[in-house]
Amino acid sequence: MANRVSMYGILVALAFIASYIEVLIPFNFHVPGMKLGLANIIVLLAMYTGGLRAGITVSVIRIILVGFTFGNPYSAIYGLSGGILSFGVMAVLKRTDYFGIVGVSIAGGVTHNIGQLFCAMVLLNLPAVFSYLSYLMFIGVITGALMGIIGDEILKRIVKLKI
Structure with missing residues (x-):
């Protein structure tokens, strides 16, 4: 149990650092809130080395921490809506063993955006956000x-982690 908790802590810290690096990178394509998704690398690593429980734990904790550290409660809500939807899709695709990690990641990136747009549509009562x-x-x-x-x-390049 202690080993798993410490590994989750390390992975959350790595994902948090990746999110911080992302804040520093001037990546602007004129779409509000758009990011590269560097922390998704850590979530993928958690999923593929520690299983789905490790992946969802790292993802949710990281989104909440980043939302309140670098954003506001709304950014945490948008992040969670995209993150939970994308993780669900990635988990299903990973279990099929039909898609490799790149395909799983692509599906995660696309569905994360869809989840955030749906959340914005509901919160802002503005269907026009789907124009993005x-x-x-x-x-x-x-x-x-x-x-x-x-x-x-x-x-x-890494040894499989036992989480």
Whole structure:
């Protein structure tokens, strides 16, 4: 139990640092709140080395911490809506063993954007936010693929963690 808790702590810290690095990178494509998704690399590593429970734990704790540290309660809500939806899709795809880590990551990137847009539509009562959907899907595919490739390369180089 102590080993699992300490590993979760390390993974959450790594994801938090990745999110902080992302805040420092001037990545602006004129879409509010758009990010690269660097922390998704850590969530993928947690999923593929420690299982789905490790992945969802790291993802949710990181989103809450980042939302309140670098944002506000609304950014935490948007992050959770995208994060939970994307994690659910990634978990289903991972279990099928049909998609590799890159495909799982791409699906996660796209569905994260869809979850956040749906949340914005509900909170703001503004269906027009879905006008960003095609653009965000394109960016989600690119960043998801990039994060998946990086995650795959890291997985090839580390010893499987026992979480």
